[in-house]
Amino acid sequence: MSQLINDQLCETRNNLVEEIKLLSDTQFNAKPDANSWSIAQVCHHLTLTEASFIRLIAWALKQEDSKQAERKNILIIADRTKKVPAPEFVVPAEDLFTVQQIIELLDESRGKFTTFLDTIDDPSLLTEKSYKHPFLGDLPLDQWIELISIHEQRHIEQIKEIKAFIKVEH
Template structure:
């Protein structure tokens, strides 16, 4: 895997965990209002998303008709001024999560993601194949990899907003 991508993944994950690791489990599960997610749910959503990206990228790699497509400005995903509803499959559970449990889930999903990327013999193939993103359209698979940390950056902003209410 590209070292710069790996650095971004590590740096963003560290920032994410720093945002919530000192919260009590009650604060972690508090919601600003009935229609919002708690910080715990935001983090659970991130683990679900990361694991879904593994399946999506693996599927994209297997597609013979997958084509190279233009690169997109994926940093638009970090812009919180546009609300983007999560697909149902990526909606977090309504469970009460402990901070420690979410840290373990985040570690597990990241470990699986890195291990998956390490199985790709020729990572340059990621730039040659694409898969449709629900907001950005056809997106090269290597940009899907970058979306993991950009998506986390978006939700770090959300976590900061939630913290202001709890």
């Protein structure tokens, strides 16, 4: 894994933890409305997404017929004005979580993700193979890795919006 990607992953995760670490469990699980996610659910979604990215990248790397795809502008994922429904397999549980529980899940999922990336024998395959993104189309695997930080940044902005809505002091 490149140092730049590693730095981006660390910086974004640190920013996320800074946003949530001082919340009470009540604030953490408060929903702005019945159809919205709580901050806890947003964070749970991020752990589910990270795990799904491991599975999809591992699967795509094994595919002989996986083709090279054109690079896309993945920064559009960070745009919160564009609503993107989460695929069913990354929709968070309705469970209540403690902040500490989620921080541990975030640490665990990131550890698994970086360990997985370190096991890729031929990183050049990440630019040569692709997997279809539900909104962006065929995406080179290295852009899937970059997408983790961009996706997380999108949800950090969502967390800030939720905190403002439930009136959390900064």
